[in-house]
Every structure is written in structure tokens, then in C-alpha cells.
Amino acid sequence: MRTLAVRAAAALLLTLLPVAVFARDQKPKEVQIPPDLLLEGGRKLTFESVIASERDIRGEKSFWRKLVDVVAGEAVYQPMRRPYGVAVDSKGRVIVTDPGLQGVHIFDPVQHKYKFIERQDKHKDPMLEPQCIAVDAGDNIYVSDSKAGKIFVFEPSGKYKGVFGSLKGGEGFFKRPTGIAIDRDTHEIYVTDTLRDKVYVLDGRGSVMRTIGQHGNGNGEFNYPTELLAKNGVLAVVDAMNFRVQSFDRDGTFQGAIGSLGDSSGALFRPKGIGLDSENHIYMVEGLWGSVQVFDREGQLLYTFGGRGTALGQFQLPTGLFIDQNDRVYVADSYNHRIQIFQYHGLKAAPATTGSGHP
């Protein structure tokens, strides 16, 4: 019997090389880059890149890294499991919440570095289901935890700084915090409590200063509000089950709303992340159709991109969206386990913002 095993092992060893050489002829699949989306007035939207794991930000390999790869095999990088929220800090680092891994990824494409933040094994204030994310002017990271009912704060390095909304006994103050946004001018922190149909306004230490909204479908009222956007002095709230986006000024006064229920282009069915580009166009993620709809300030649909699928440029249950100061659009493509990055090429001279009205 032992002889049989030795023969089997030897035979397998001798067959590995030719089989491997044969397998070498298997050509890797070609990746189709989505074509540019040409828009009115010379504008266009181009696909830039994708981030699925640390591998995608590692850059060119040096000779020594290639040698180590040959000898020890390529490193295995942990892929994102269920990316949800996305934000970009002043250093260009892409910060992504991942409820599937109960943590936060920090990708640094400039420095080619990666860090993963988690607190699931902590006895006190564990992070259970990180949802949405925001970054303040000092690049501190704020993460809403919809299950723990708290807001976690981390330093730019990823070091734990503290938590907002942690009551005695470990309970969370918020019922289901989802959206989070920070007004960089006033340093106020906005947090959506979806089950309470309210937006809480916190100061820099986490104390509640005021609330915005109540349950209902009138102006300034919410039915399961989710994502937030605070930019140019305007707060935009995704009012999910009223199928609209409402905007408020800094005092919480209702300014306007766009969107209506429907399953056609321009209507909202499962609105998710929201963003604003340099021309004040509003980008809305439509979760069900796997697309991003772009509206002007009056709520008129300008164009859409994406669509359900697994190819580059397509989405499966997209969630969060972030637009940086260079008009790069980051979309959390949740069930494709990746962040897709697009570049909006707008007009050089963007319209001036007023600080009121729609975002």
C-alpha cells in the first residue's frame, strides 16, 4: 500500500510540469473597459479604475517584489465583502465601510498603503455593522453603526478616537443611524436616525444640538431617511420611502425637494448614495436598477450610467457614492465587492454656488 502511495505521488509530481505548461496556454480573460459617456457641451464621464482589494493600489512591482512573488507566491489580499459607504479624505485615501467584514478599509493609492479598521472583538463598544462614512476637515473618520446605534470616530491613522451615542450599559443612543455628513465650515455632524425619521445635528464632541424633521410625507418630514450630503451650506437628505431628496439650509429650514416614485428613468425606487459635482449636478444611486442618475438643480434628469451586471461600469446593488474635489465619482458596487471610480469632465468654469436652494 505504501508503495502505491509513493508511486501515486511520484506520478503526480511528474505530471505537474507538463500539465502546468499546458495550462500556461490558457489566456487570461480580457477586461472590457467601458466606453466614455459623451455628454452635452463637450462634457464626458470616463471610467477610471476599480478597487476590490489591497492588490489594486499596490502599484508597479519592483524587481525584488517580483522575485519574492516567484519564490513565495503572490500575496493573498483580503477582498472587500460588502462595501457600503465610501468617502475620500484630503490625501486622496479612499475609505470604505464594509458591514460584511464589520470593519473599514482605508486604501491609499498615492502611498500604496492599506489599513483595515475593526472593533468587533472589543468588549466595550464593538463595531457591529459599519454603514455610512464621513471625513472632517482634519481627516478624522466618522462611521455610523446601524446595529450598535452609535457613531465611531477614528483618527486619520485609523486609531480609535471615541464613540458618540454610547449609553450606560453599552446600548446605543440612536435607533438606526445610517447617513452621516459633516459640514466642514461649522464642524457640525449630521446623522440620520432612520427609525426615528429624524436628522440629528451634533457638535464636535457628539452632543445633540438640534434635530431636523419628523415622520410624515410633507415638506421637511421624512419616511425612513437614509443618506446625507452636506456641501456648500446645504444639507441634502435621501428620504427613501417618500422617494425623494429634500434639501435644507444650515438652520434646518426646508429648501426644496426633487424626485418621485417610479420605475422609469428619472424616478426613484430604491435611492441610495448621493453626491454633488463641481457643476452642482446631483448624483443619485438607484439600487434596484444598478445605476446612477444625474439630475440638475431643478431635478431634471441629465443622464444615467451603469446598469445591472458584473462588468466594469456596471453595478449590482450599488450603495454609497462620493464625489471628490476633482470630480472623481466613487461608487460602492456592493454585491460586486468593489469600488468603481469614474471621472467627470465638466466645463472648466463651474456655476457659482449660492449656499441656498437645492444643493
Added chain:
Amino acid sequence: MYRAWHRALEKIGGLGVLIAVFLPGLVNAQVTIGDNTNLSLSGQIGAGYSGAYGNENFASSHGMFFTGLADLNGYYYNPRFLNFSVLPFYNRNQDNSSIQSIFNESGIGATVNLFGGSHFPGSIAYSAGWTQGSQFEIAGQPGLSANGTSQNFSVNWSALFPKWPTLTATFSDNSLTDTIIGETGTTTTKGRVLTLSSNYNWDGYQFFALYSHQNFDFVAPQFISGSNFETTSSNNSFGVSVSHPLPLHGSWSAAYSRFTYDNGGDVAVGNTGASDTVIGSVALNPTRRLGVSGTFRYYDNLFGTFQNGTLPPGTVPIGTFNTGVNGYTLNTFASYGIGKGFTLVGYANEQRQHFQGQEYTNSQYGATLTYSYARPLLGLLYFSFGMVNTAGNGNQGTIAFVGNLGLKKNINGWDISADGSYAQNVQSSIALFTTSNYSYGGAVHRRFRDDINWVVSYRGVQSGITQITGYNNRSDTAIMNITRRWLGLSGSYSQSNGTSVLTNTGTLVPTPLPPITTLEQVLYNGTAYGAGLGLSPLRGMVINLNWYHVHNQTNSTLGPNAIGTFSNNDNNRIYGEMQYNFRKLIFRATYWRINQFVSVSGTPRVVENTYTFSISRWFNFF
């Protein structure tokens, strides 16, 4: 021949290192051969150095060694039609909890599945392996270190036609050998099992039929039985049953089974016979709170009943006793949910047996009130309390309290749980005798700071025949664990003792039986204690250190064939391993020391120290 292959393989191993360097850049995909065959292959190639030394009873050795394993799997046409895998391994290093191999394991595993997931499921499986340093377990006793081989072949097939009776057939052929380190004999077990079963549902009636044929051959070395010992046994089982729903959310069922056996070999007197069993039962649930049930059971052979009900399938005691005549059991049971966590249970049982010319009777009735309470903040509390009266010609008029009590609570950060129970039953394996069973234990858990967990627990269990002293089993187990992120420390102590039956597979089945048969019972006594340390100081690095001491002893001081001490063995074992995974490279170092003495073998104490260093690399070829 083997040496020639081994030399050839060592050369190939050198080639393997070259392959290890140049291959990974070449390959990375699944292979499709032709239109329908898909294959994927991964494997591991490695080399290392090992040495072994010990006392004067152990021959020292050292030298290079090579390791390799591969996993070739694929399917033809569709994975649900035909899928297969082949896993050869040579000098595989692992500390697998199921195989419990320390190192140097060679073998091959192969499986083929036909029609998996379709209406015609069928599968063929074959595996073989050689292990060194595995655990030879004796039930009720801590293990000894052994080297062993195993071979398994099985075929399964089912026909599942809609509206037709199902038919499932299985066949398996297994063999095992174990050689206790320091002992000369080899334990060999061979078994073949054929099973046919069928289900049919007709107009609410559920029919089931089963046929099974089993063959077992067993060779016990001197270590087990005092002298080399061989047994052969075969048996046939045939059974049919039918069930049907009744009004009031009830059901009835009836079943008949026949078991025939033929045991021979080096036993003093071979035994051949048959056992028939008829069972009828009725259960009703007139309301959501009230449930009543009754079961009647008739059997005509006590030995067959014992064989079926007490021992593991296919085993027979090494010993003989006369077969009995017949007996019956009538059990009735009722429960009523009072509400607010309270439930009232009542039962009445009647048993009658004829055994070796004597009639044994027993009647038992009792009632129990149970309560269960659970609140998140106040903890968990449950208890049951009752009385039972047992009367018969073997044990007249005993009345006892029975019940259990348990609680679980957090007090100032300390998670505390404790429970205890006492029960009286009537054992009917051989004649009717009342048994007492009690169990008690507790655990304390505390979390210190944010990342230190400390757990300590204890459990004691005892069961025995109420009327006769000395016929009981007892075990005590205490465990302590401390974990802190990348560090774990554990310690344990256990002891067990009592009476048992020595089966033809060499295992001891703790089962106190009354001393009214010629059945040989063995007194066993075992103690084990040890400690372990686990570290993971770096990502990808694991360090484990384990030590344990085992002492066990068996005596045949019960029964008419008592011969005194069977065995008096001890085993000291230290095992340490360090493994560091850097990408697909695996660096591994192991050390193990066995200091083992097996009394009956006649060989002196063996001390064996073994160390290995190895490096291997994992590949995903295609």
C-alpha cells in the same frame, strides 16, 4: 522495491524544489480537456530534516525527507453528473483533530460521485491512509499513542421515482490497524456492511423497510485482552414499520424487526441466535398543552436486545452468557403545560422479563413538576422536581426524589452557571435493576479588561446500580482556559473509573450490568491531566505547546472469569510545533516526546524524541 521508489522520490523531491521556484509564473487557471472534462489541480511540495532518538529501546535515526500532496479534482459534463477528486499525500505533516496524526502520514484519498444532486444519486468513495503517532482510544480511558493504517471503500446508490417506493443501497468495506507504540501486537478491524432500505407513502400511511448484513473480523493483541485474540461476527437485520396520523394531532406506529447473529473465533463458546422485537406506539395531543403517549415493546431474546440496545453496532462482548427467553415493556407518558413556565409530567411503566429460568418484574410510576424561567437581566433559572416509586421482585418498593436544578447569572461581571440532576431509571439490558444517575457541574467565566477571557469549569457524572455496590461508573472533568488576543493557555484534569464491557473492537463500553450473567466485566480506571499553550505572535505564525500525562489500568475483578490485572499503562507526551506561513511558503518545526509503557506487552518502557524542520510551498497549478 519500496527503497528504490523512495530514492527515486527523493531525487524527484530535488526536482520539486526547482519546480517550486519556476512553476508559479507559468500557471494560474482551470483546465478544460476536450469539450466536457474540467480539471483543477493544487498541491504542496516540501523538504525537511528530521531526527529521532530515545532510550535503549529505541533506535536513533536522522536524515532528509520530502513531502508532497496534491488535490486533483474536476467533473465530466456537469458537476452534478460526474465529479471526482484524488488526493495523494506523502509524508504529510498535520495535527488534524479528526485523524490526530502528528506527522509522516502517507496515503491517498479518492472520491467519485455519480448523479450527485439528481434523481439518481450514486457515489463511489475510496480512501487509504497511514498515520504515525495517532491516538488509540479506549472508551472511558484516555488514549495511547499508536501507528495505524486505514482503508475505506463505499458505494451508495438510490432510486427515487415519483410515486414509487424509494430504494437506497449502500455497501462499505473498511479496515483499520493500530499498533500501540511500545507494544508488539497489532489491532486489526475489518468490516463490511450492506444496507438496503425503502420508503413508501400511500394514502397517509408511511411504510419503511430495512435489510442490513454486516461482517466484522477483529484481532486483538495481547495488550487488549491478555493474549492475542481473534473474533469473527456477522449479523443480519430485517425490519418493517408503518405509521399513520390520528385525530387530535396524534399518530400511531407499529414495527417489527429481526436480528440474527453468529459470533465465533477465539471466544470460549461461540454464540448464534436471533432476536425478534415488536413495537407499537400511540401518541395524541388533544390540546396544545396536553400530550399523552404509550409504547408497548415485546422481545424474545435478551442477548439480542442487549446487542441492539447497548453496544455499538456490530460489536459483541468478548465473553458468553446464555440467552434469555422473552420480555415486554409498557410505557405510558403524559405531560400538561400548566403555564407560566410550569409543566407537569406523569408516567407509568410496567416491565416483565424471563431470564435464565427466573422471572423479573418491575413497575414504576412517578410525577414531575418542571419550571423554566429566563429573563435577560435576571439570568436563567430552571428546575424540575418529582417523586418516583419503583417496585419489583429485584428491588422492592423504592421511592425516590428526582429532579434537576440549573441557574445561569451574571453577577458583577462574573458569568456563573451551575446545574445538578438526579434520576432513577430501570435498566433492562440484562434483567431489571434500578439505576441511579446524578450529574453536577458548574462554570465561571470572567472577562478582564477588554481582551482577556478566563473560563473554569467542572463536571462530575456518576451512574450505577442502586442495589449493588461496586457496579457503577464515575467521571470527573475540570478544565481551565485563558485567552488574550494572540495567546491561549489551557489546563485540564479528568479521571474516570467503573465497570465496563470489553467489546470485540477492543473498546470498553461503560455500562454497569448486574452480576447475574457469565458476562465478563472489566474494571477500568484512567487519569489524564495536561496543559497547553497557544501563541500567534505574528500574522501567519502559530506556536503550540502541549503536554499531557495519561495513566490507565484495567482489571478483571468482576465475574466468574476474573484473571486480575489486564493492563497498567502510562503515557507522557510533549508536543510542540511552530508554523509560519509566508504567502504560499510554509515553514514548520515540530518536536514530540513520547514516554510510554504498556504493561502486558512485556516490552520495556519506550522513550522517543522526534524533531523535524521543513519548508514547503503551496501551488495552484490550474
